[in-house]
Amino acid sequence: MAEKKFIKVRKIKGKFIKIKCPDCNSEQVTFVKASSHVNCSVCGAKLAEPTGGNVAISGEIVGEI
């Protein structure tokens, strides 16, 4: 599997973000300042990793909550 590029989330209005999994297109909600890795609940792909501030994500943000 190719190495994914993780991009830190910029300032957002909400506390949670909805991420679209790049592998299976399912959507998952996660805390924007999550302190642990976030894996897709469907396929297990790593969607987000902690940075100390906002998480860095590999998918696409499709919503803010």
Ligand SMILES: [Zn+2]
């Ligand atoms: Zn997935």
